Amino acid sequence: MSSHDYDVAIIGSGPSGIGAATALSEAGIKGIVVFERETEIGGIPRHTHHPSFGLLVFKRPISGPKYIQALRKRCQSVRFETRTTVTTLRKDGYMEIATPKGVKTIRAKHIILATGARETPRHGRLTSGLRPQGITTTGALQQFIYGANMAPFSHPAIVGTELVSFSALWTLRSAGIRPAAMIEESSRITAYRPAALFARLLRVPIYYNSKITQIDGIEKARGLEIEIADGRHETISCDGVIFSGKFVGDNNVARASHLTLNPTTELPLVDQNWVSSDPDISVIGNAVHPADMGDHCYIEGLSAGKTVAEILRDGIEDYEVVEITHDAGIKLAAPSIVRLKRQEETKINISFHVNAPYSGNVTVKLGDEIVHQTSKRCRPARRITLKNVPITEAKGRDKCPIHVSLADI
Numbered sequence: 352m353s354s355h356d357y358d359v360a361i362i363g364s365g366p367s368g369i370g371a372a373t374a375l376s377e378a379g380i381k382g383i384v385v386f387e388r389e390t391e392i393g394g395i396p397r398h399t400h401h402p403s404f405g406l407l408v409f410k411r412p413i414s415g416p417k418y419i420q421a422l423r424k425r426c427q428s429v430r431f432e433t434r435t436t437v438t439t440l441r442k443d444g445y446m447e448i449a450t451p452k453g454v455k456t457i458r459a460k461h462i463i464l465a466t467g468a469r470e471t472p473r474h475g476r477l478t479s480g481l482r483p484q485g486i487t488t489t490g491a492l493q494q495f496i497y498g499a500n501m502a503p504f505s506h507p508a509i510v511g512t513e514l515v516s517f518s519a520l521w522t523l524r525s526a527g528i529r530p531a532a533m534i535e536e537s538s539r540i541t542a543y544r545p546a547a548l549f550a551r552l553l554r555v556p557i558y559y560n561s562k563i564t565q566i567d568g569i570e571k572a573r574g575l576e577i578e579i580a581d582g583r584h585e586t587i588s589c590d591g592v593i594f595s596g597k598f599v600g601d602n603n604v605a606r607a608s609h610l611t612l613n614p615t616t617e618l619p620l621v622d623q624n625w626v627s628s629d630p631d632i633s634v635i636g637n638a639v640h641p642a643d644m645g646d647h648c649y650i651e652g653l654s655a656g657k658t659v660a661e662i663l664r665d666g667i668e669d670y671e672v673v674e675i676t677h678d679a680g681i682k683l684a685a686p687s688i689v690r691l692k693r694q695e696e697t698k699i700n701i702s703f704h705v706n707a708p709y710s711g712n713v714t715v716k717l718g719d720e721i722v723h724q725t726s727k728r729c730r731p732a733r734r735i736t737l738k739n740v741p742i743t744e745a746k747g748r749d750k751c752p753i754h755v756s757l758a759d760i
């Protein structure tokens with residue numbers, strides 16, 4: 352072999368990492384390795400046992416563990432190394448890994464970061480009160496209930512109404528637990544509206560326009576204080592609190608590296624092919640757009656893997672980098688930069704979520720010129736994709752960024 356240990360090293364074995372490994376192996380790339388810090392591969396779906404994965408990829412709903420098994424079959428020749436944490440990323444494809452046998456430095460021609468996202472736990476939300484037991488996130492709850500067959504409480508409250516909050520509700524239901532309440536800061540749920548019916552069916556009240564002011568309890572949680580928008584205060588009796596959603600990219604490795612990050616979101620910048628500011632490193636899946644459905648991440652991994660195979664074969668063409676900016680009402684957008692080929696029009700897809708419901712035109716401008724406009728019905732839970740937006744080098748040359756806006760211009 353050359354001075355490289357691998358052609359491609361993928362960090363993270365969730366749906367996006369497996370997708371990339373599959374496309375690379377289908378493209379004939381041989382030296383692929385997937386590093387996974389846990390003892391089992393699969394990322395989040397490995398502990399999400401209800402049938403809520405696979406509608407796009409397998410055209411039927413299946414449980415997280417079965418979903419991962421089925422995806423793994425598509426890349427059987429790829430080597431996965433579990434209990435291996437990537438601790439440091441450096442230029443020129445070098446990385447440090449911590450394995451059960453010790454720390455090693457290895458080198459790959461291309462690295463794909465697929466490290467996923469995590470929910471914001473209590474300390475990240477600055478919720479006051481003491482530190483009783485029974486405070487958790489949906490991911491940790493699923494590891495208790497589905498993984499260890501243990502229920503840490505009998506009537507917890509769920510904070511948030513994102514899709515994952517209803518995943519928490521489903522997980523509790525499978526253990527025979529009816530939560531005391533769901534708490535939502537705005538006047539409607541963040542997930543698709545029918546999800547609220549699920550809560551109603553299970554007789555779980557949703558407190559809208561409500562903010563937690565304190566968690567009560569010394570050793571074990573015994574209640575939540577909430578403040579409602581009209582100024583009223585209420586106490587909800589509960590023996591646990593599940594902080595769900597408010598995802599942040601699990602990007603500690605990227606943050607400590609030479610990669611350029613978006614100063615506001617602290618997510619690594621990626622181009623239309625998921626290549627970061629370092630052309631030898633791609634970043635995919637929830638690590639760059641926390642958080643999308645498993646199928647979206649898998650499909651994205653496939654597309655990124657295909658591109659990396661092309662880069663290994665042909666190299667990256669000469670390009671110019673143009674930044675993508677967006678209105679404050681847009682939560683997250685990918686790509687965040689565009690690599691434009693010289694003298695050619697480049698067509699890109701731009702995906703994003705919104706902070707609050709919006710119906711109307713979504714406009715993409717390059718400087719003063721509108722290059723794409725389409726009417727969209729946007730909901731926070733829905734991933735919106737603008738397809739084939741045409742960008743040309745000449746227009747990008749005056750350093751004007753590409754701007755995505757929610758406005759009838």
Ligand SMILES: Cc1cc2nc3c(=O)[nH]c(=O)nc-3n(C[C@H](O)[C@H](O)[C@H](O)COP(=O)(O)OP(=O)(O)OC[C@H]3O[C@@H](n4cnc5c(N)ncnc54)[C@H](O)[C@@H]3O)c2cc1C
Nearest residue numbers: 363365366367388394395403437466467636637643644645
């Ligand atoms: C609690 C919860 C429930 C969900 N429920 C659903 C659902 O029902 N249906 C659905 O479609 N989507 C669901 N989602 C979203 C879905 O699971 C994710 O979109 C999908 O798993 C993201 O895939 P990923 O590959 O980007 O990241 P992940 O699945 O998060 O995988 C990332 C992997 O990288 C590994 N890793 C991270 N850092 C390192 C490192 N430094 N070294 C080595 N390995 C590392 C992690 O251990 C992990 O295995 C849920 C998400 C959560 C949090």
